[in-house]
Amino acid sequence: MSSDRTRLTTEAERARLKAATGRALREAGGAECVQHATRVQHPALSKYASAGDEFSGRFMPLDIALEVDRASGKPVILATLAALQGYELRPFGESEDAPRADWSALLAGVTRETAEASVALLEALADGKIDTRERKHCLIEVEEASHALLRLQKRLADSGDSR
Incomplete structure (x- = not known):
């Protein structure tokens, strides 16, 4: 290209x-x-x-x-x-106000994704430098962690109580 x-x-x-x-x-x-x-x-x-x-x-x-x-x-x-493209995907019939994912599932996702991002970064930094392949892999893992955190943030913002 x-x-x-x-x-x-x-x-x-x-x-x-x-x-x-x-x-x-x-x-x-x-x-x-x-x-x-x-x-x-x-x-x-x-x-x-x-x-x-x-x-x-x-x-x-x-x-x-x-x-x-x-x-x-x-x-x-x-x-x-x-x-x-700036859109949120929802199943047919689910309104924006419908209950979101269970809290424990959201927290498990955040924990898993941030741990994977941390491991990727620690492995990449083991030799004191991050090469191109490692950088791309780390970016992917950090992006996945970011998505998990954004889902949690959305749930918190949409929640009127702690249930």
């Missing part, structure tokens, strides 16, 4: 898409498991989630993203696409 092309997405947004793809694949049981529900094999699925330089420009086609989201049981990739 020519470096003088103007893209409408940022590197951080593309990293969020990669992170969402990886999260959806994990929640669907992994690339080897979900390959049977798509038209591609697990190596290609893994490449769609890879933040490595070699695969940074490869993204999951929409039909496969739909299949992976269905296999994961929730619209992980679709919700990320919506958020990147």
